[in-house]
Amino acid sequence: MSNSSSISHFLLLALADTRQLQLLHFCLFLSISLAALLGNGLIISAGACSQHLHSPMFFFLLSLALTDLGSICTTLPKAMHNSLWGIRHISYSGCAAQVFLFVFFMGVEVSLLTVMCYDRYVSICKPLHYGTLLGSRACAHMAAAAWASAFLYPLMHTANTFSLPLGQGNALGQFFCEIPHILKLSCSKSHLRELGLIAVSVCLLFGCFVFIVFSYVQIFRAMLRIPSEQGRHKTFSTCLPHLAVLSLFVSTAMFAHLKPPSISSPSLDVALSVLYSVVPPALNPLIYSLRNQELRDALRKMMTGFFQILQQLLCQKCFL
Template structure:
């Protein structure tokens, strides 16, 4: 075997080394990051302080908002640093932490989106049993089960990745550490890792996608029976954006994680990763909450109370 040096740190990759483009990319990422934080923080605050929104649907929307703030914070701040500064290094521990949290938050995000589809199914197709099926205890249990599942899934794959030796190039062809990019740097056989990633992706992502699609098939078949056209339009406007976000989230993740590691890295891989790591947290406040009349009314109510208390 040729002489090789064990890797102790990694170098992340920019979209471009041109200064003007680096500034542009950093600005775009920073604006999306700030918009995500402000939108999700507003939603979390409004739902917490408005008793009218203390329902299962808004309970899960608030959980999703908190999750999205954590999810996007794992990658974007570090990405902005490597875009603007000449230091692209990330330690082995920092890389492992990024992989663990990205995979954990992505898994929990998918499970939350699945639960929200289930909530809509029960609300529309079984409204008389809604309060019994989606009781506060059940909602908390599903949330805790999702978080525990995400942490377990992420811990398994992170440990399985970092048991491999890295003694080739230390350049990660991605703006954050992720498993597919890291497996390409290993100097040992990674077939078992690829098989395990594929199996868990099919089981978790595929299972959730099938469940969501089946839920919406039942929802749409029920909605089409509504006698009032306005009610049908309201139901469709709530469900269709949900399906679009799930489709973009899963298709972009599958394009990166299910792709064979032997494939040569391209800029398209980096762009695709944006659609599962940054875009969903950015769009979720717009799709699920800021378009919602109840959320808007609650925001106005909270602002009026704050202004009134300030005057007193």
């Protein structure tokens, strides 16, 4: 970028001015980060250690956990560092890397949630065709397509955004580098090109959401034909939290990028960004995974084995 030498860093202005609020932000972000790391780390460990969790759904859950870890590690560490030390700077290259990785992991997450919904639809509505439609090769192809398409997508966004000349300062009203806030600093009409990419992105996101809602409508229709009331209640209790978290993610992301400037404010921008960038990765292990009986059994078995090994090591040290 031509102006990279003149603007060596950005200012993240969403951090509070008072020291007490900065420490409060640090503690809040730290709690969310630890919850996300613990939940997603347990899922990854259980999937790697258990031979019973090799079905397509658990394969996609493992990919989703890796994506959530990447998403959390992209935005929160820098925000916590700035809150703890009372600074607001992020380097130009660091901002570009943050934009690329954030858009990348968000794109992978949307793709995986769509594929997981398709997996659920096939398993409930077309169980006899499950092995044909979702074999190991088909799952690998869908996961590879999700990651590959998500890599090309942020590449275009990042290259286009950071090729724009910035003529209105370097202060971002956000706790991480977000494309709409960078575009506000542009002094060129060519930023309309990036706005067009964002509009296309929103349309794709809305298309995925419509596909997921349509799939769940078919799933709910199939569930209503289940004779057992307990079976219907179990399936509904599993599907509804998925839809709630997904609706929160899609609605806040679309509103954050498409809201009119007249209702924009720093506090509202930060609240929306937290709701779609921080909350879902922390809640996904609870909603998508830890409610699953097979996964809970695998986690219990793994933790039991871990404590047994730890107990044996402690006993050996006592005898020594």
